[in-house]
Amino acid sequence: MSPTTKVAQSAAGPASAGTSTTPTTGDTDAVTEAAAAVAAGSAAAVTEGSLGGSAGASGGGSGAANRGPATDYAEYRVVPARHPWRWVGTAVVALGVAGIAWSLATNPRWEWGVVAQWFTAKSIVDGLLETLKLTAISGILGFILGFILALMRLSASPLLVSVSWTFSWIFRSTPLLVQMLLWYNLGYLYEKISLGIPFTDVRFFEIQTTTLISQFAAAVLGLTLNQAAYSAEIIRGGILSVDQGQLEAASALGIPAWRRSTRIVLPQAMRAILPTAFNEIIGLVKGTSIVYVLAYSELFYTIQVIYNRTQQVLPLLLVATLWYVVITSVLSVFQYYIERYYSKGAVRTLPLTPLQKACRFLSIHALSADNSAKVTR
Amino acid sequence: MSIIATDIPAATGGAGVPAAGPTRGLVEITKVRKSFGAVEVLKGITLTVEPGGVAVIVGPSGSGKSTLLRTINHLEKVDGGFIAIDGTLVGYEVRGSTLHELREKDVLKQRTEIGMVFQNFNLFPHLTALENVTEAPVVAPRSGKPRLSKAQARERGLELLDRVGLKDRAGAYPRQLSGGQQQRVAIARALALEPKILLFDEPTSALDPELVNEVLDVIRGLAKSGTTLIIVTHEMGFARDVADTVVFMDQGQIVEQGSPQDIFSNPREERTRSFFSKVIEPAFNI
Ligand SMILES: Nc1ncnc2c1ncn2[C@@H]1O[C@H](COP(=O)(O)OP(=O)(O)OP(=O)(O)O)[C@@H](O)[C@H]1O
Ligand SMILES: [Mg+2]
Numbered sequence: 001m002s003p004t005t006k007v008a009q010s011a012a013g014p015a016s017a018g019t020s021t022t023p024t025t026g027d028t029d030a031v032t033e034a035a036a037a038v039a040a041g042s043a044a045a046v047t048e049g050s051l052g053g054s055a056g057a058s059g060g061g062s063g064a065a066n067r068g069p070a071t072d073y074a075e076y077r078v079v080p081a082r083h084p085w086r087w088v089g090t091a092v093v094a095l096g097v098a099g100i101a102w103s104l105a106t107n108p109r110w111e112w113g114v115v116a117q118w119f120t121a122k123s124i125v126d127g128l129l130e131t132l133k134l135t136a137i138s139g140i141l142g143f144i145l146g147f148i149l150a151l152m153r154l155s156a157s158p159l160l161v162s163v164s165w166t167f168s169w170i171f172r173s174t175p176l177l178v179q180m181l182l183w184y185n186l187g188y189l190y191e192k193i194s195l196g197i198p199f200t201d202v203r204f205f206e207i208q209t210t211t212l213i214s215q216f217a218a219a220v221l222g223l224t225l226n227q228a229a230y231s232a233e234i235i236r237g238g239i240l241s242v243d244q245g246q247l248e249a250a251s252a253l254g255i256p257a258w259r260r261s262t263r264i265v266l267p268q269a270m271r272a273i274l275p276t277a278f279n280e281i282i283g284l285v286k287g288t289s290i291v292y293v294l295a296y297s298e299l300f301y302t303i304q305v306i307y308n309r310t311q312q313v314l315p316l317l318l319v320a321t322l323w324y325v326v327i328t329s330v331l332s333v334f335q336y337y338i339e340r341y342y343s344k345g346a347v348r349t350l351p352l353t354p355l356q357k358a359c360r361f362l363s364i365h366a367l368s369a370d371n372s373a374k375v376t377r
Numbered sequence: 378m379s380i381i382a383t384d385i386p387a388a389t390g391g392a393g394v395p396a397a398g399p400t401r402g403l404v405e406i407t408k409v410r411k412s413f414g415a416v417e418v419l420k421g422i423t424l425t426v427e428p429g430g431v432a433v434i435v436g437p438s439g440s441g442k443s444t445l446l447r448t449i450n451h452l453e454k455v456d457g458g459f460i461a462i463d464g465t466l467v468g469y470e471v472r473g474s475t476l477h478e479l480r481e482k483d484v485l486k487q488r489t490e491i492g493m494v495f496q497n498f499n500l501f502p503h504l505t506a507l508e509n510v511t512e513a514p515v516v517a518p519r520s521g522k523p524r525l526s527k528a529q530a531r532e533r534g535l536e537l538l539d540r541v542g543l544k545d546r547a548g549a550y551p552r553q554l555s556g557g558q559q560q561r562v563a564i565a566r567a568l569a570l571e572p573k574i575l576l577f578d579e580p581t582s583a584l585d586p587e588l589v590n591e592v593l594d595v596i597r598g599l600a601k602s603g604t605t606l607i608i609v610t611h612e613m614g615f616a617r618d619v620a621d622t623v624v625f626m627d628q629g630q631i632v633e634q635g636s637p638q639d640i641f642s643n644p645r646e647e648r649t650r651s652f653f654s655k656v657i658e659p660a661f662n663i
Contacts, residue, residue, distance in 0.1 A: 248532035249499035252450055254489035254570065257481060263512070267503045345503040345550035 071282035072109055102340025114315035118306070119322065127302030128323055134288045135296060138220050139281050149232035151261070154239060164232065171229035179226060184218040184294050219291040227284060234276045270342040278335040285327050299323060402428040402573035402605035406450065411444055418444050420629040421458065427571075427620070428463075429603045433616040433637075436626035438651060442609040445626070446576045449607065450491040451484055462490060462574065464539070482518060489519045492567030496579040498559045500551040506562045507547040510534040514569050522571075537565040541595050555578035557588030564595055564654050575599065577608040613656060617641055625649045 072139055105111060118124055152164035171179070182189075187209035192208035213221075242265050250260045289300035297305070307316040340350065352360065398534045404426040412418040418441045426432045434442050447453040449460055451468040460467045469476040469489055479487070500509050520523075538544045543559040551559050553572065560580055567575060577596065578604035581589040593615050600606055610616055616623060616637065625642040625648075626635045633646045646649045 243499075245497060245499040246501065248452060249493075249495060251451060251485070252488055252491075252493040253513035253566070254485040255513055255520070256485060256516060256518065260518050263516075264501055268501075318620075318627070345505075345552060348552055351538065 086236075101307055109314070110318065111312065111315040114312050115318050115322070116318045118316060123302055123306065124174045124299070124319060124323075125301040127297055129298075130296070130298040131285065131349030132221055132327070133287050134223060134291065135281070135285050138223035138227055138288075139284055141220070141224040142284075143235075143277070145224065145228035147235050149228060150235040150239060153232065153236055162311055170230045171226050176222065176226050176287070177293060179217060180222040180290065183213060183214070183221045186213050186218075215291075215296045217295045218294055219288075219296050223284065223288065223291075227280065230280060231277065234273055234280065235269070237276075238271075238273035239265055241272040242268045267342060268346075271346055274335065274339050274342060278331060282328050282331055285331070286324055379463045389483075401603075402570045403461075404447070404574060404605060404607065405461045406445075406457035406458070407460070407462060408553075409445070409448060409455050411441075411448060411455055411585075418629050419455075421450070422629075423458075424469070424607055424624060424631060424634070426607060428605055430621045431600045431619055432622045433606070433620035434609045434626055435606065435611070435613070435616060435652075436632075440626045441562060441629045442626055443578050444552055446578050446607065448575060449574070450488050452493075454632045462487070476560045476589055480549055481498060486518050486520045489513070489517050490573050492570060492572035492575045494560070494563050494567050494575065494580050497583050498551070498556075498563045499558055500563055500566070502551050505548050505550055506538060506543060506554065506565075507531065507534050509551070509562055510537055510569050512568045513566070517570060519570065534565070534569060537568050537579055538562070540568075541565045541596075542591075549653060555583045555588060557591045560584065560592045564592070564599075568599075572604065572609065577606065577609065577610070579609050582591045611656065612663065613641070613653075625652065627652070 003073075105112075149164045149167060152160040153168075155161060186193075190209055192206055193209050193212055194203045196203040246264055246268065250264045254353060255264070288298055291298060292301040292304065295301065302317050303320045308311045310316075337353075340353070343350065379496050387431060403502075404424075406424040406632065409419055409520065422441075422445055424432070434445070436442055446455060448455050449467065454468065459469070464488075466476070468479055468484060470479055470483075486501045500506075501512070504512065511525075511527070511534040512534065514525040514530045514607055515527060516524065535544060535547060541564055543558060543561055543565070546554060546558060552563065560583075564580075580590050580596065584592065588610065593612065596606070596608065596615075597619055606619075606629055608616075608619075620637050623637050624631055625644075625646075627648055633640060633644060633649050640649065641653065644653065
């Protein structure tokens with residue numbers, strides 16, 4: 001007879017939550033499940049209104065009093081610890097959240113109707129796509145350039161080190177707004193851009209600056225170079241966090257330099273790089289709104305144009321905010337799974353994903369809801 | 378433990394070690410000097426280890442043992458003297474009467490002939506035990522031998538993990554293994570390139586006492602396999618057991634070398650005697 005069956009029977013109702021028995025066998029799976037079922041049973045008791053229920057308390061007391069000469073606790077039932085203050089705290093917070101939600105829903109000045117009307121309007125969705133495009137392009141290019149700059153900074157060549165250092169120094173000390181305007185007005189500084197050999201008349205190709213630097217090009221250029229300066233430092237920090245012994249072991253094994261970087265060092269550096277890198281990318285999503293100075297119609301600029309026309313300032317800002325929340329949420333989910341992927345080997349056992357947690361939660365509750373003794377694994 | 382000890386000689390006799398030529402794994406170290414800043418760490422070391430020989434280097438902390446090992450596979454460049462493996466200089470090429478420093482690619486090639494096992498294992502934590510073992514044979518440039526395909530490397534990796542008694546942990550990550558198991562994976566990893574020479578830098582000093590023997594048993598097996606071994610260790614009993622030559626180093630110099638009998642039982646030098654009187658417990662009868 002399986003011990004789990006006994007437990008499930010006893011967990012059927014709140015009143016009988018105190019009669020469960022832990023199994024005597026060494027079957028750890030059965031023990032875990034039994035404990036889970038007991039927990040579920042007593043949770044049911046709490047929801048029935050007996051906070052810190054007396055049944056459980058007296059049960060524990062009698063258990064201590066009945067201690068026999070043979071201290072074999074295997075036949076004792078387990079009463080989980082009660083946390084009354086946790087319930088009080090939960091209630092207070094829930095009340096606060098409900099209050100805020102109520103005011104958001106019922107205050108007419110939020111003008112939810114207007115929000116709904118604009119949320120998926122074509123001009124706004126177009127602006128949103130531009131924002132996503134700018135973020136993706138300058139994010140990817142920025143991190144690639146940043147990676148190269150980080151490698152330069154860590155190289156043995158003093159020239160490469162100082163070029164990389166100067167790049168980061170300049171772009172981190174200039175306001176992004178100024179960089180944007182400079183790039184956009186490059187035509188004023190240099191009428192033509194040409195590729196050739198310096199100090200000679202050899203020119204491979206020449207172009208009018210104003211044709212080359214469109215609003216889009218200026219935006220991408222500004223955001224990318226700025227992003228590269230910051231990501232270079234993030235990536236460098238990540239690489240430095242990897243133990244020197246790893247590189248030594250890899251070169252002792254004859255693994256070529258490029259492979260050492262990409263296969264041995266980078267995957268380990270990723271753990272340090274990722275949280276900060278996602279911070280940067282999420283910052284970049286909203287940071288793209290700075291291109292309004294170029295009258296570039298991404299999400300935020302579009303919103304401004306519309307509310308200047310319709311005077312519905314708050315609802316339209318709410319539209320923009322909601323879209324930024326959506327993007328950030330999606331990115332956060334990505335971040336969670338990518339970080340999980342790179343924590344392979346770094347933690348002894350991978351934590352459960354939210355999905356797996358939910359499944360487990362549901363299965364436990366299904367157990368406690370199931371009043372019959374049919375408990376299967 | 379006994380499983381490992383009995384497995385290895387049998388396994389090494391068959392797979393892995395090609396017919397040992399007469400000059401396979403001869404190590405000649407000649408007047409090697411090395412300084413870090415103003416500190417001279419190696420002060421003219423001369424040492425020859427015969428092919429298939431087992432040299433155990435002992436000596437007080439800071440005497441330059443690790444540095445000497447690291448110069449053998451060119452992880453440290455020497456400031457003077459030279460090191461040759463089977464008559465070929467490590468890290469340099471002779472052209473006429475000049476020495477040209479080798480390019481990285483050729484140094485890597487030389488290193489694949491010289492396996493190294495570190496005190497703190499240095500396993501790649503994000504790769505499984507098997508991936509640790511199969512990484513180098515697939516990507517490292519080897520002289521005279523083609524790179525292995527992934528499938529070949531895998532087969533060979535499992536064989537090697539079996540040899541160190543860890544076939545069933547092939548999929549485990551290093552942090553999921555005990556220290557002794559990690560060091561055995563590290564040994565399998567070094568063996569994967571079929572090196573002529575294996576360097577061990579205090580392979581057991583990061584281990585709990587009860588894990589030491591499982592690693593030493595593996596090394597004992599290797600000592601019989603015909604691979605040249607150079608081992609830095611503080612395990613004197615093991616040294617006496619396994620060594621052909623014991624080398625005592627102090628302050629960047631070789632004070633004395635000879636058979637374990639000579640060095641442990643009747644050392645000629647006073648310094649050697651005083652060192653052993655400190656490190657060897659009274660229970661260890663010579
Ligand atoms: N990279 C380095 N820079 C400066 N000094 C170093 C470096 N590596 C080693 N040393 C010095 O060289 C000397 C010899 O070091 P080494 O690691 O070879 O000693 P060891 O004999 O292996 O000692 P132990 O038994 O403690 O491992 C020490 O004094 C050490 O401080
Ligand atoms: Mg050392």
